[in-house]
Amino acid sequence: KNQVEQSPQSLIILEGKNCTLQCNYTVSPFSNLRWYKQDTGRGPVSLTIMTFSENTKSNGRYTATLDADTKQSSLHITASQLSDSASYICVVTEVFSGGYQKVTFGTGTKLQVIP
Amino acid sequence: DAGVTQSPTHLIKTRGQQVTLRCSPKSGHDTVSWYQQALGQGPQFIFQYYEEEERQRGNFPDRFSGHQFPNYSSELNVNALLLGDSALYLCASRGPASGSTDTQYFGPGTRLTVL
Numbered sequence: 001k002n003q004v005e006q007s008p009q010s011l012i013i014l015e016g017k018n019c020t021l022q023c024n025y026t027v028s029p030f031s032n033l034r035w036y037k038q039d040t041g042r043g044p045v046s047l048t049i050m051t052f053s054e055n056t057k058s059n060g061r062y063t064a065t066l067d068a069d070t071k072q073s074s075l076h077i078t079a080s081q082l083s084d085s086a087s088y089i090c091v092v093t094e095v096f097s098g099g100y101q102k103v104t105f106g107t108g109t110k111l112q113v114i115p
Numbered sequence: 116d117a118g119v120t121q122s123p124t125h126l127i128k129t130r131g132q133q134v135t136l137r138c139s140p141k142s143g144h145d146t147v148s149w150y151q152q153a154l155g156q157g158p159q160f161i162f163q164y165y166e167e168e169e170r171q172r173g174n175f176p177d178r179f180s181g182h183q184f185p186n187y188s189s190e191l192n193v194n195a196l197l198l199g200d201s202a203l204y205l206c207a208s209r210g211p212a213s214g215s216t217d218t219q220y221f222g223p224g225t226r227l228t229v230l
Binding site: 049100 | 148156157159160192205207220224225
């Protein structure tokens with residue numbers, strides 16, 4: 001079982017609408033949780049990064065929240081645009097002494113925004 | 116700053132052949148990680164290089180090997196290619212540990228197709 005699960009697996013929304021993507025994790029504690037946007041065939045691009053103690057982080061139309069009690073994070077996209085069509089990946093990083101990191105990727109949510 | 120660059124962009128090989136993929140990290144970054152991303156899946160960690168040595172390794176066979184050069188650039192080598200090695204290979208770099216929010220930057224990836 002993946003330690004970072006995302007839902008829904010895929011989502012289709014109309015342009016201009018809002019949507020929320022979910023990430024449930026079992027990795028705890030962790031150093032940071034990041035949301036990445038990945039266009040098809042391209043490398044992931046970081047949207048937001050939150051430490052274990054942060055609750056929310058915004059980047060333009062993207063707002064990420066974190067609830068350490070329920071081990072859930074969400075990515076809210078407002079006023080969606082066609083260019084938001086991509087896969088969104090939740091990534092949890094544990095940092096150990098000596099700089100070693102364990103990075104766990106979520107299963108991803110494929111978002112399609114239609115006109 | 117060119118960010119993380121990878122070459123080639125696309126590559127087609129046949130079963131049994133060997134392939135070398137290249138990555139130049141973002142300026143100032145000294146740690147390079149390689150990931151394999153099959154179509155529709157999240158990235159899977161292959162290994163990480165720091166100070167020209169393999170520091171961490173994921174669950175990949177010895178057919179996958181790498182190298183880091185003094186200028187921090189890195190190569191990923193795959194021997195005896197299998198059809199299942201077809202994937203997007205991502206390189207990610209990060210700088211000296213700067214705390215819990217140091218971010219990995221991903222390259223655009225190399226799309227490998229094994230026929």
